[in-house]
Structure formats: C-alpha cells, structure tokens
Amino acid sequence: MQYWLFKTEPGCFSLDDLIFSPDSTTSWDGVRNYQARNLMRSMKKGDLGFFYHSGKKPEIVALVEVTREAYPDHTAQDPKNRHFDEKATPDNPRWYMVDVKLVRRFAHPIPLEELRKQPELEGMELLKRGSRLSVQPVEEPFFRHIMAMAEQD
Numbered sequence: 001m002q003y004w005l006f007k008t009e010p011g012c013f014s015l016d017d018l019i020f021s022p023d024s025t026t027s028w029d030g031v032r033n034y035q036a037r038n039l040m041r042s043m044k045k046g047d048l049g050f051f052y053h054s055g056k057k058p059e060i061v062a063l064v065e066v067t068r069e070a071y072p073d074h075t076a077q078d079p080k081n082r083h084f085d086e087k088a089t090p091d092n093p094r095w096y097m098v099d100v101k102l103v104r105r106f107a108h109p110i111p112l113e114e115l116r117k118q119p120e121l122e123g124m125e126l127l128k129r130g131s132r133l134s135v136q137p138v139e140e141p142f143f144r145h146i147m148a149m150a151e152q153d
Helices: 015-019 034-041 112-116 140-151
Strands: 003-008 025-027 048-053 059-072 096-111 135-137
Touching: 003 059, 003 140, 015 025, 015 048, 015 059, 015 096, 034 096, 034 135, 048 096, 048 140, 059 140, 096 112, 096 140
Parallel strands: 003 048
Antiparallel strands: 003 135, 025 096, 048 059, 059 096
C-alpha cells in the first residue's frame, strides 16, 4: 500500500464538496503538472491519502481512499472546462485522474503549523521549502504519525 496527500483550495473543491458528492467519491481531475500526473498513474486501488486544504488555512482535514486507478482526465479535452489542454486528444490524453472516496473526516483538522512542529515529520514532502505539488507521496512513518495525531481527538 502507498500513501498520498491530495491538496485542494477549499474555494475550488472543499471537504464539504467531497462529502456531498455521490457516495462521497470524486474524480481528482485538473492536475496539470507532469510529476503529479505520474504519481497519480502509480496509485493503486485501496491506497490511502490525506485530504489537505491549502490556501489561507492550510490543514489536513480527512482521510481518503483511492477507489479507481488512473484513467484519462476528460476535462483536458473539454474546451469549456478551465482545465482544457488543446494538446490532449483521445489517442494521447496527456493528463490522468484517479477517484477518491472519503474514509473519515477528522474531528479536529491538523494545521500545517502543527505538522511543522513534529520532529517525526522531518523530511516530509509537504514540509519541504518550495513544495507545491498538488499530489504528493507520504512515506509510511509520516502517514502513521499523522494518523496518530488525528486519533488524539
């Protein structure tokens, strides 16, 4: 099993949006970074990830599960979609997405500032200077430590 962090701006797509999606499941579309795309292509059904609100109040707010492995992101081929990419075609989709489902909303979100105070999380991708990927791997020891933080509710 692999572990991930999915970043989103709450004004674009929030945890509440996920909760109110059918079956609390959504496609993680619109990723337009090749490194993040490649990470999504390596995801497997059953992998777990953190749902992270970026922006003014950065925090981990929930646990999600990958329910569908990478498949072509149809938003890249829709000229009316803000994620449109004129170079994406059915034969060469360029961009991929996965589906994620809410496993559990954390009773108390874990703020970025609290994560930064944890020596056990030193080296975590999210905490590295200049880290901006919208999809990131999370090493198992980091995942377990954050889950323990979430359980302290």
